[in-house]
Amino acid sequence: MATILGCASIGAHTRTANDTAYAACKTPTTCPAADTRTAESRFFMTWDSWDAKYTGAKQMPDDWQWGPDILEGYESRFVNLGEAFDGPARCTIIRLRPAHTTKKGFLYIHGFNDYFFQADWGRQFVDSGYAFYAVDLRRYGRSRLPWQYPFNVRDQREYFADIDSAINQMRRDGITDITLGGHSTGGLTVAYYAATRGRRIPVQRVVTDSPFLEWNYNAFMRGFAAPLIGRLGHLFPEAEIRQGHCDGYAYSLLKDHDGEWTYNTNWKMTYSPPVKWGWIGAIDAAHSGTVRNREHIAVPLLVMTSSRKISGCDFTPEFLTGDAVLDPGMIRKEASRFANTTICVIDSGIHDLILSPLPARRSARDSIFSFIRSH
Numbered sequence: 029m030a031t032i033l034g035c036a037s038i039g040a041h042t043r044t045a046n047d048t049a050y051a052a053c054k055t056p057t058t059c060p061a062a063d064t065r066t067a068e069s070r071f072f073m074t075w076d077s078w079d080a081k082y083t084g085a086k087q088m089p090d091d092w093q094w095g096p097d098i099l100e101g102y103e104s105r106f107v108n109l110g111e112a113f114d115g116p117a118r119c120t121i122i123r124l125r126p127a128h129t130t131k132k133g134f135l136y137i138h139g140f141n142d143y144f145f146q147a148d149w150g151r152q153f154v155d156s157g158y159a160f161y162a163v164d165l166r167r168y169g170r171s172r173l174p175w176q177y178p179f180n181v182r183d184q185r186e187y188f189a190d191i192d193s194a195i196n197q198m199r200r201d202g203i204t205d206i207t208l209g210g211h212s213t214g215g216l217t218v219a220y221y222a223a224t225r226g227r228r229i230p231v232q233r234v235v236t237d238s239p240f241l242e243w244n245y246n247a248f249m250r251g252f253a254a255p256l257i258g259r260l261g262h263l264f265p266e267a268e269i270r271q272g273h274c275d276g277y278a279y280s281l282l283k284d285h286d287g288e289w290t291y292n293t294n295w296k297m298t299y300s301p302p303v304k305w306g307w308i309g310a311i312d313a314a315h316s317g318t319v320r321n322r323e324h325i326a327v328p329l330l331v332m333t334s335s336r337k338i339s340g341c342d343f344t345p346e347f348l349t350g351d352a353v354l355d356p357g358m359i360r361k362e363a364s365r366f367a368n369t370t371i372c373v374i375d376s377g378i379h380d381l382i383l384s385p386l387p388a389r390r391s392a393r394d395s396i397f398s399f400i401r402s403h
Contacts, residue, residue, distance in 0.1 A: 071098065071170045082175040086115040097122055098170070098292075099147045107193040109166060113182055119190040120170040121197050122162045124150045133159040133203035134400075135194050135231075137187075139212030139240070139380070140179055141300045143169025145291040149382055149393075156397065159203055163194045165214075169295045178297075182265055182306040184314035185224070187217050195230050206231040207400050211380055212353065213311070215239025215331075219366075220314045222329060223321035233403045235330045235396050237381045241362040242315065244354045258309035265306030273299055274341035277352045280378060286343055289383060322366045328403035330370050331363040332392060334377040353379040370399065 088108065097104040102124050109117040122144055134153050138144055144162035153160040164170040165187050167180055181187070191208070198206055208231040210218035215236035222234050243250045257269070278298040279285035333356035338346055350356075356373075363371050374392045377384045381392035 086175050088116040115175050117166040119166050120164040121194050125159045126154045132205045133198050134207045136162040137210035137214035139214045143295045163190050165190050181310045184310050207233050209235040211237040213240045220318045222325045223318045226324035227326045233328045237332050238379050242358040258312035261305035261309030267305040268302035270302045271300040276343040276347045279343040280347040325367045330399045332372045333359045335373050335375045349376045351379045
């Protein structure tokens with residue numbers, strides 16, 4: 029059964045978003061000197077309208093080498109994932125390594141309508157002696173190709189190949205002690221990965237930040253409507269459900285509004301596009317599969333949530349004090365049934381706990397480092 033803790037700040041080394049940037053390229057092995065491409069030339073920095081029908085050739089760019097990333101000091105490379113239901117697919121591995129050799133590494137998996145942009149989070153790991161890696165999953169951020177509908181998936185297990193590709197890279201880089209982390213839908217994915225792989229999981233521990241373990245709906249929607257749409261999604265995977273036109277959570281993050289962060293709003297949109305019925309089915313199956321295999325979780329699992337849920341659509345200052353996307357109580361209820369699990373409650377954290385206002389952000393980040401050190 030799970031252990032529930034109140035997670036106050038516990039003294040781990042902490043950096044904030046305003047700290048001086050870490051100088052990543054201290055040795056010739058860190059960043060490839062021969063690559064003269066700009067980061068922007070390697071990615072689709074803007075997307076065509078997501079509701080437009082793509083009619084061009086599905087030709088994968090021939091670009092698999094490490095090169096400069098859009099985040100200063102980081103480097104990235106694409107991984108060819110072969111043929112998917114919508115054509116060729118790829119993911120992107122992003123890394124930042126310390127100047128000295130280390131065998132410890134952290135791998136981060138983003139959530140829905142998201143990508144890796146938290147540069148200071150990676151630098152904090154590097155400053156603490158870890159190599160940091162992240163993956164932009166297929167159809168997200170750096171990885172999305174013109175013919176792909178953003179964020180779409182028909183089986184969450186598709187992402188296991190994306191995770192494995194990064195873990196294989198970490199092992200080639202000499203990393204043998206790996207922590208796998210995920211936020212929101214990424215938290216669901218890594219929990220599902222742990223439950224499915226069991227003792228075969230190639231990491232030493234798993235960390236989740238507000239994992240999407242349950243629908244944020246009432247009992248009727250959770251127990252009947254969402255599973256029904258999910259089953260229909262096998263027959264009509266391209267049917268759509270429009271999302272609410274709410275900006276409260278995005279405004280709580282964006283520096284141009286009421287938050288502290290800057291990111292590409294073509295990749296992490298203020299208003300999410302409609303989700304496909306096939307996506308609903310994939311999420312519902314991942315929920316069921318994680319619960320069904322929960323006793324197979326063989327490595328320590330940390331589940332972090334906010335202390336409170338925030339309701340509403342338009343921004344108010346309250347959006348800076350709780351989770352406006354998922355219900356933390358529902359997450360904790362589901363996680364309490366898992367094996368090898370510690371539940372950590374972050375007072376007044378927002379949905380992405382590591383991007384919360386400073387007191388909650390420091391508590392969340394310190395709690396992760398404490399968990400890694402003790403497990």
